[in-house]
Amino acid sequence: MTNPTSAMIVIGDEILSGRTRDSNMHHLAQELTKVGIDLKEVRMVSDDPHAIEGAVRALSAAYTHVFTSGGIGPTHDDITADCVARAFGRAIAVRDDARAILQAHYDRMGTELNEARLRMARIPEGAKLIDNPVSAAPGFIIENVHVMAGVPTVFETMVASVLPTLVGGKPLLSQSLRVFRGEGDIAGPLGELATDFPDLSIGSYPFQKDGVYGAQIVIRGQDGTQVDAAMTRLCAVFGE
Amino acid sequence: MTNPTSAMIVIGDEILSGRTRDSNMHHLAQELTKVGIDLKEVRMVSDDPHAIEGAVRALSAAYTHVFTSGGIGPTHDDITADCVARAFGRAIAVRDDARAILQAHYDRMGTELNEARLRMARIPEGAKLIDNPVSAAPGFIIENVHVMAGVPTVFETMVASVLPTLVGGKPLLSQSLRVFRGEGDIAGPLGELATDFPDLSIGSYPFQKDGVYGAQIVIRGQDGTQVDAAMTRLCAVFGE
Structure with a gap:
């Protein structure tokens, strides 16, 4: 839907x-x-x-x-x-x-x-x-x-x-992960993740503050199971 | 221009x-x-x-x-x-x-x-x-x-x-006046002012804060003399 x-x-x-x-x-x-x-x-x-x-x-x-x-x-x-x-x-x-x-x-x-x-x-x-x-x-x-x-x-x-x-739809669920690496290092694996989960929207939002930089990765979708699965894989790649 | x-x-x-x-x-x-x-x-x-x-x-x-x-x-x-x-x-x-x-x-x-x-x-x-x-x-x-x-x-x-x-134009000049009356009381005279100064943009922005209400009247235009003239008339009508 x-x-x-x-x-x-x-x-x-x-x-x-x-x-x-x-x-x-x-x-x-x-x-x-x-x-x-x-x-x-x-x-x-x-x-x-x-x-x-x-x-x-x-x-x-x-x-x-x-x-x-x-x-x-x-x-x-x-x-x-x-x-x-x-x-x-x-x-x-x-x-x-x-x-x-x-x-x-x-x-x-x-x-x-x-x-x-x-x-x-x-x-x-x-x-x-x-x-x-x-x-x-x-x-x-x-x-x-x-x-x-x-x-x-x-x-x-x-x-x-x-x-x-108004008749709404399924609320968009989202999970996010802060990754303390440059977007250029994140981009490759993130692109693969996006390809493997075509129903999810996966965004990367760079930040730079007080000398620390990185990107907030946000995974959004209507299907909680898929969002969970994508986040698990994201953590396996980038989590500490 | x-x-x-x-x-x-x-x-x-x-x-x-x-x-x-x-x-x-x-x-x-x-x-x-x-x-x-x-x-x-x-x-x-x-x-x-x-x-x-x-x-x-x-x-x-x-x-x-x-x-x-x-x-x-x-x-x-x-x-x-x-x-x-x-x-x-x-x-x-x-x-x-x-x-x-x-x-x-x-x-x-x-x-x-x-x-x-x-x-x-x-x-x-x-x-x-x-x-x-x-x-x-x-x-x-x-x-x-x-x-x-x-x-x-x-x-x-x-x-x-x-x-x-980029080639710019004449900067937009603006002057404003805070009027402590409801917009409904301001609207009549303000509409006349707008009619008399067709080259100016005259906006009314209501506010309501800490029990005080009124509107910020903003007069904008490229011609400083006209903006001055309109503001003088505005003050004559609404100034204390």
């Missing part, structure tokens, strides 16, 4: 200009790995309608699930909802259930639900809302695309509420 | 599985902003030949410069050089100048230049080498694609040697 595939779109000029360091990609990658959904591709695009629409269309067609991060707030540069609606040829307007969620939230806070805040109730036709217990403004799901906030605390909460609703 | 555009490809299963948190994208984004080259798109792809080739072809055709990170080491999972060669229909083989660089490096270290290490001297036909003062194995430039290492220290050194050779 192969795992469901997925892709992510990180939206925002602030990421591409280097002003903000994205953390949502790394968080989602870890969470997807736990539930056995393979993250195959990530695209980071600017606040540009064509870039966002193009990425949504391309990735939605290519993968089982797509997750987006960013651009669903109340300000003029928050254009993700409109772009996603356009990518699927759907109308978009303020929706009553989303408005009610915002109204209740701002009533509680004694804040006015003004025109700008109401933008966050604009939801593409036929979309399903994603709960936002942090700051109320919902994300939404349309076709296979999950549209979520860019603020990390909100993004992470939305991921937590979305992932249990 | 518009700035040169660019894209980045981050290559590696370890990034997409969440095992490793990429830092090269954020570093490159900051460096490109300094020299006035706009980073328009980033793609993170797995160690899959089709994914790498496809991204190289698509981004090379769409942007002035492309930068890649990862997959040029000595182990079996380092397939970037081959994929880039294939993307451009070029032959790839061990090249004498690259071999000489490695030979000198390993001689100095008293290490054998074995078959695995020699893989790092495989360079696509017609490519120009990128110097690697950290660990010798060179990157390379083919057409408009700069192929660099994934290890952050090496990547950063390669970026430092490559960027001065």
